[in-house]
């Protein structure tokens with residue numbers, strides 16, 4: 001099984017290093033309700049502007065509700081469908097665009113929902129699950145299929161489950177599964193005191 005732990009230059013938390021986005025999922029392994037509740041609980045404790053908690057998630061489980069899973073799956077683009085078909089769980093990520101106390105636009109809604117989502121995915125890693133976020137899907141179709149109003153922004157769909165050997169994947173996914181994980185150098189986007197003055 002591919003283990004693409006981050007080759008971190010400085011010391012980082014083990015779970016942060018371990019999380020990565022594989023495409024090979026074990027289609028035979030169900031994710032327990034307890035684990036699903038646990039990852040949602042982790043997201044629930046994320047910080048947010050005025051504690052609005054603008055995030056909304058829908059869990060689609062292929063094992064327990066194939067009809068709604070298939071509806072969500074049909075919104076993924078062809079590229080993502082080719083590998084995500086083995087993931088037993090899809091998760092729709094949505095942000096409520098307004099502050100509930102005054103209906104003003106909440107410009108931190110996406111930021112806060114992203115924060116909640118990474119908490120969710122790190123908790124999933126801790127539980128031995130793997131996840132892969134997707135932006136490649138039809139947002140309008142997804143909102144329509146699940147009758148969600150335009151007060152919400154559809155941000156991503158996450159494939160979740162247990163990892164499988166990469167040889168179940170077709171190319172080019174199989175080759176990419178073992179490709180090195182790369183990041184920009186720290187000095188490229190982390191500054192000290194002044195804009196573009198590298199911290200490192």
Ligand SMILES: Cc1cc2nc3c(=O)[nH]c(=O)nc-3n(C[C@H](O)[C@H](O)[C@H](O)COP(=O)(O)O)c2cc1C
Nearest residue numbers: 019020021022080132133134135136137155156181
């Ligand atoms: C918002 C978002 C959208 C993404 N969309 C896709 C996608 O549509 N298809 C895909 O295969 N990967 C997608 N990815 C996965 C990224 O390519 C991946 O996170 C990135 O290459 C870093 O790899 P790592 O997560 O293994 O560290 C997306 C990731 C994010 C955060």
